[in-house]
């Protein structure tokens with residue numbers, strides 16, 4: 001049948017293996033994509049509003065509930081903002097423990113995403129459960145690594161989902177040395193697993209797809225970025241996170257109840273592991289750079305499908321960095337600093353597993369919130385996902401059967417690891433061909 | 435017919451679905467996070483719908499539907515009714531599904547204020563929100579009959595696997611009736627309220643989390659919801675005696691489980707608004 005005249009409509013109720021749910025509207029007219037909208041039906045949860053009037057540590061407990069997969073990103077982002085607001089200078093001990101705990105979240109999130117959500121796409125399985133039948137060792141290895149991340153979170157927060165250990169100025173409790181020591185042999189063993197994962201992923205078949213977007217990440221003065229205040233872009237810009245609004249714009253798009261972000265000029269911007277590794281390759285220790293080069297990928301890479309490799313390399317780095325912190329650990333009886341609340345305006349930023357998490361608080365003289373802003377990595381990436389879908393579906397071939405187009409579209413979306421649970425809950429793919 | 439009698443006819447190899455409503459996905463992680471148990475579970479039951487894990491068949495007939503999240507939109511009212519109609523048993527999990535969860539803090543606003551919220555957070559083109567949004571975030575049981583409930587924000591892996599196992603064996607999942615204090619006493623955890631003068635809701639909050647917060651040296655903030663026998667008046671008197679203002683006390687109960695009757699009603703009665 002002539003492609004130009006075909007009219008088809010496909011509905012897929014929910015996009016599987018994505019955190020949260022959304023819809024995709026795709027229209028193909030005369031062999032061209034005429035509409036491509038990632039629609040997110042967010043039952044708005046209004047964290048920004050109901051947290052007004054709350055004290056700092058109540059906010060830290062509450063914002064975890066924005067997302068079950070990266071609760072700490074919000075807790076850490078807001079802690080940073082409050083500490084900036086109250087002029088708290090973290091001790092090296094607190095800084096290291098914050099980093100350790102957050103690396104736990106990177107490890108947990110990266111291995112969960114790569115093994116259970118993303119990898120099945122490359123190997124043609126519908127789920128990680130199905131994939132595990134043919135790849136039991138690989139899946140169990142990923143699960144082991146993910147559990148190690150959870151264990152780190154548990155050490156400092158009592159549990160991995162919505163951990164309870166962090167407060168403004170530090171932690172409620174310092175772990176004893178022997179509790180930290182039990183992690184050391186596990187982290188050592190994990191290095192081998194993590195290296196094998198990088199090798200396994202580098203053998204996956206990667207479709208071609210170049211993303212032209214401006215890449216953005218935090219930049220740390222000496223190491224791979226997790227907590228930092230400087231932002232860099234692939235266009236060579238550098239600015240402080242406090243000037244975020246002068247460079248990027250967050251807005252509400254009609255088709256979505258999640259917010260979108262672009263540059264001030266309206267171009268899509270890419271956040272997340274691929275941007276991070278591209279812009280901070282020089283901050284990886286030399287032997288990890290070698291490991292990254294040994295995958296056969298030429299870094300910087302603009303193939304969005306390489307995100308799965310970027311995640312596995314970051315996972316390796318995170319395990320190694322966590323090991324270093326644990327080996328140097330000493331107990332303190334001062335896991336938190338005192339502070340005097342005051343009226344202030346402040347920003348906090350962290351590299352969440354999926355990209356920069358930016359939070360802003362406006363506080364009254366008691367330190368209670370009078371206004372709150374939360375920018376999640378997914379909202380920054382939404383316009384990119386849409387633009388990427390257009391280009392990669394065209395590269396893939398619009399004359400392919402609807403089912404293949406749908407699977408490919410889902411695979412593109414999953415590469416971003418969109419975490420729309422903070423927002424959105426319903427994905428229907430409507431393909432209309434005219 | 436009592437639940438155990440009904441459960442006698444529970445399928446030998448049941449079909450299970452996991453549905454998400456307005457939530458953070460944290461409760462379903464109790465299954466995904468422990469993939470080893472999930473893989474084992476998949477050998478005993480057919481998981482026919484679990485969007486985040488992979489399988490999709492939203493309105494299939496199932497023996498057990500596990501529900502996370504609260505109902506916040508018109509669309510979701512329709513969806514939960516469909517899910518209920520197709521499920522023999524419904525198990526609600528987590529604070530969102532049981533009490534509306536943290537997003538139920540919107541229930542304290544009136545319609546006018548909610549409009550302000552909508553415009554503040556979504557300044558442009560808000561119709562899509564205004565049309566879809568309900569003025570309240572309510573628990574699953576406000577719309578359909580729920581057979582079993584597991585509290586917690588989040589629930590934990592042990593809790594849900596135990597509940598599923600009990601249902602598979604034809605037994606109604608047991609409920610925790612004690613407060614967090616019970617675990618503290620059993621585990622020999624020093625009482626943070628006595629030793630450090632830290633406000634702790636442990637005496638009126640349901641056990642089941644293994645007293646995570648007191649073990650970390652901090653007070654419980656109530657994520658497992660009210661305990662069965664909670665002396666709220668004594669708790670509030672104690673918090674006042676510790677120097678907390680009415681506003682601070684109100685915020686403590688108007689948090690993750692704000693719509694739980696025990697918390698909601700007593701706060702309204704005891705604390706000047």
Ligand code: SF4
Nearest residue numbers: 460528529530587588
């Ligand atoms: S109860 Fe808590 S952990 Fe569970 S879905 Fe709701 S917010 Fe997330």
Ligand code: SF4
Nearest residue numbers: 643647654655656657
């Ligand atoms: S101690 Fe209280 S707040 Fe902490 S995890 Fe348990 S129930 Fe939740």
